[in-house]
Amino acid sequence: MVIPGRMPGLNDYVRAERANRFAASKMKKEQTERAGIAAVEQRMPRFSGRVEIVFTWVEENRRRDMDNVAFAKKFILDGLVRAGVIHDDTPQYIAGLADRFAYDRQRPRIEVEVRGA
Numbered sequence: 001m002v003i004p005g006r007m008p009g010l011n012d013y014v015r016a017e018r019a020n021r022f023a024a025s026k027m028k029k030e031q032t033e034r035a036g037i038a039a040v041e042q043r044m045p046r047f048s049g050r051v052e053i054v055f056t057w058v059e060e061n062r063r064r065d066m067d068n069v070a071f072a073k074k075f076i077l078d079g080l081v082r083a084g085v086i087h088d089d090t091p092q093y094i095a096g097l098a099d100r101f102a103y104d105r106q107r108p109r110i111e112v113e114v115r116g117a
Contacts, residue, residue: 003110007072035079044085050095056111058102070099
């Protein structure tokens with residue numbers, strides 16, 4: 001699955017949370033929905049057992065720290081659950097998560113690969 005553009009990082013989430021008690025919740029809801037819609041539109045297969053998930057974070061530049069960027073996996077995992085791609089995002093169903101980072105000034109995106117464990 002490919003999610004075009006970038007998602008908010010941890011710093012963005014914390015900033016929203018401090019600005020307004022509902023802003024962070026709204027951000028999470030919107031980004032979770034965005035990931036779920038991408039999964040459905042791209043017809044991701046459904047997995048009933050354990051999976052490994054590889055995230056490739058393609059940023060437009062090197063300004064954001066990797067751990068800040070990868071925070072968005074929470075939104076994506078919840079979106080995959082909502083879309084029915086994975087049963088749950090607990091250790092019972094997630095065997096492993098991996099992050100890779102790349103840079104593309106013209107086409108930032110998040111590539112998500114889900115495979116059976």
